[in-house]
Amino acid sequence: MYHQPVLKNRRTLLERAEKFVSDIYFTDCNLRGRLYGDSCPLESVASFSCPTRVSFAEASQQTFTPYQVGETFGPTWWTCWFKVMLEIPTTWEGKEVHLLWESDGEAMVWRDGQPVQGLTKDGEKTCYILSECLKNEEPHSVTVYVEVACNGLFGAGKGTFIGAPDPDKMYSVQRAELVVFNRDVRELLTDFEMLVDIVKELGEEEQRGYQALFTVNEMVNLCDPSDPSSFTKAHMLAHKFFSQKNGDSQHCVHTMGHCHIDTAWLWPYEETIRKCGRSWVTVIGLMEKNPEFVFTCSQAQQFQWVKSWYPGLFSEIQHYVKKGQFIPVGGTWVEMDGNLPSGESMVRQFLQGQRFFNQEFGFYCREFWLPDTFGYSAQLPQIMQGCGISNFLTQKLSWNLVNTFPHSTFFWEGLDGSKVLTHFPPGNSYGMKGNIEDLVKTVKNNKDKGRANHSALLFGFGDGGGGPTQLMLDRLDRVRDTDGLPRVVMSSPDKLFTQLQTDSALLCTWSGELFLELHNGTYTTQAQIKCGNRQCETLLHDVEVASSLVLCRDRTFNYPVEKLQELWRLLLLNQFHDVIPGSCIELVVKDALRYYEDIVRDGTVLLREATEALGSKGTSTGVFNSLPWERCEVIQTQDSAGKPALALVHVPSVGLSPVKDTQTVTPVSVTVQANGTVVMENGILRTVVNKDGTLASLCLIESNREAISDNVQGNQFVMFHDVPLYWDAWDVMDYHLQTRKPVLNVENPIHVVSSGGLRGVLSFSLRISEQSTITQKIVMDANCPYIKFETEVMWAESHKFLKVEFPVQVRSSAATYEIQFGHLQRPTHRNTSWDWARFEVWGHKWADLSEHNFGVALLNDCKYGYSVHKNTMTLSLLRAPKAPDANADMGIHHFTYAIMPHTGSFQDASVIQSAYNLNFPLRLLQCAPDTVPWSAFSVSTEAVILETIKQAEDREGALVVRLYESHGGSVTAMLSTALTVKEAWHCDLLERQDSTRPADITSEGIALKFSPFQIVSLLLIL
């Protein structure tokens, strides 16, 4: 049936077919030109603009004025509502009728007061289907509303899409009309496009590609665009090609619809609510027409928003969740950053997320879903397993700048040995389009060929929402089993992971963190957000501990369940993977900082209520210690006249004590020397501070060990040029290290602020530039093993990076960094490309560099970026990127870091405890004068940290306590408590009681066994 052979010229045949479906060339005579039939103008279009996001009910009550296509509206972040009245011609009976709407911005169509479909040019959605086959009895006069948000899928960046948003940008509708849509043309176009892509993707080596070429060429011969009756023959030819099947061994691609919606990024949180509405209502529409279509959807917060703002849509989603088509995934409150949130925060991401999914949909997610996050903590496998999750999906490591990650499917082993089955979709994307290229890439890029024969392919516009289209579904449907291409199944995470698990015998294991070799600037950018996060994590910790203790003493106490959930959810929201990393626009930063203010304000009230209840609201001053060890520290209090005073207090673990008269202790001495340097010592440390605030010496007195390297200074501020290749807020590049310049300009030399006794304080200031200064207090407390550097920076720089260095007398090939519920080591050398790529790393409250029997720890109260190269320990302080927030980090910053030399190991020297002490201030309270020191909990070994004490989620009168092994060793610990505990049970991180594992309560307490870095949660029934 084929026509006579012609010269086998691949190029001409291919290009002939391309031109036949081109939307640029030959549209007067090609197939593409026939996509639309008749058109007809709208009866009327009227509009109303407003700066805020209002409900449909409110919008539809406004006065609409006539709108002409082409007129502008806006500016950015405004909303323009359109009232569209249309009259479908009766002559269009039997035709498919669309409202064609091409406009800037992102639109939602409302009909009969309900959201019905999203429209976005960027997301290839410009049609709202009014009728698939117009019938006489259908209403021909229709009114719809179109809500146009004045921002694109990717916000409104000026110049480049990550540029700071252009506030003055104006928007317009370019085309709005009724059209007849020729579905048969669309179907045939899809056949053509797929075959053309097969020719291109399979290349000249594969004979299957030539079969596609001749097929598509013959289709052009057969098809007369002006004669629809010729379409069937062409379509049948394509169908024959697509139906030629694979052998049994072919790779299987598990396709799943997806729509990555950044919870805030280049647009504010509020817009995300509408992005969810627009994207998900479109998904529901596709599900109605495509009963096999499966869509995966993460982030409980977004579901919660849709539940409140689009309740009708939410119940439809619930319906399709039941049918197994709309699949909630991930198990977390938001897709959080994988590095910076604390261990407890990560647990709460799952606790809030999984509980939400269970409440609304009746099940817990079985996979963790974090396709777009900037690295993954080595403690995540244990946290996942503790939350009922054994599978993990991401793809972000494909962004590595230096090294190619060696696996697509593997077991990921965490710090404690927990393993999760992990899959990186080999197409290296979470927003594919169902093209042939996507399928071929998925097979070719699979790094575990021969080990794993199944891969995921996530399709749908993403990052800014949008999601799948009918065209994507049609493409995938054509090539379910087509010889030469992988097999394609519409799947689900469960089906994929079950298959991978079944075939897992040959899979390799990757142990330790999944470090992203890119975006290392996100450990530092937007310092106020980092500070807010740390401060709120500690505050909520303290509120929970104090409230739990009050509850134990007084069962009528109203534990603030709802308020705490609200504050936790705000904190978790800001841990989203473009907010806490600081890669968001200024509007989002403002929202985030406002949320932190809310948490601090309300959390402080809760803490005061709880500590007052603990202290019985007496007239004496007391202190509350939320940490599980006894503390003896200098605190700021007030004397009887109300003036600020210092006191040295002893407070038992997780308890309180009155502030007594200062007890005897070696005082701090401060001596100004003839050369202007100052010597400060407290019996533990002696330091010599230069006039410029640097440390000439830091000596551990008992062992007479000098911590600072010869001929260099500690506490040396340094500046770097910080110009990345593109991702401004995200990236600091290795070459910035070549631009190091010490800050040497002394504005105010060192002088004594407090001359000793309980506290010695020196102060100095430096000038960074004409606009920027550093003012610092160097604080040495009696009985304290570290020196604090309380720092204020006035920062008005551009593309600069401020760090502080401590070159120390320690030789070690690895430095240690605190992470969630533990610590890990990273090299201090640059032997291999993997070592070199970690020139800037993240850690939490401390990092330590130790050789045998001596080391130095660097502690901080709100920083996350570190580097230790050879013997120099560096803490990253401030950056000054200009995109996507043109004002990122400009202004005044306050932060504290501390240096702590020690003998022995950092474990034995209580570095971990010191870092906690620096972060969790003792809290003052009012107590009765006769209050005796009281401890609620203590743990028999320092290795085990009692991290969390809270009321159990579902059981009033029960506490959950969470402990972890922090030293990296196996140990048995006794948890003692002064509280009356009736029963104790092991439970998982979701607080589900393990009825097979009662904890043994003896008169001494509860004996617990730990393996290295193990997290143990107990349910204590009071």
Ligand SMILES: [Zn+2]
């Ligand atoms: Zn993202």
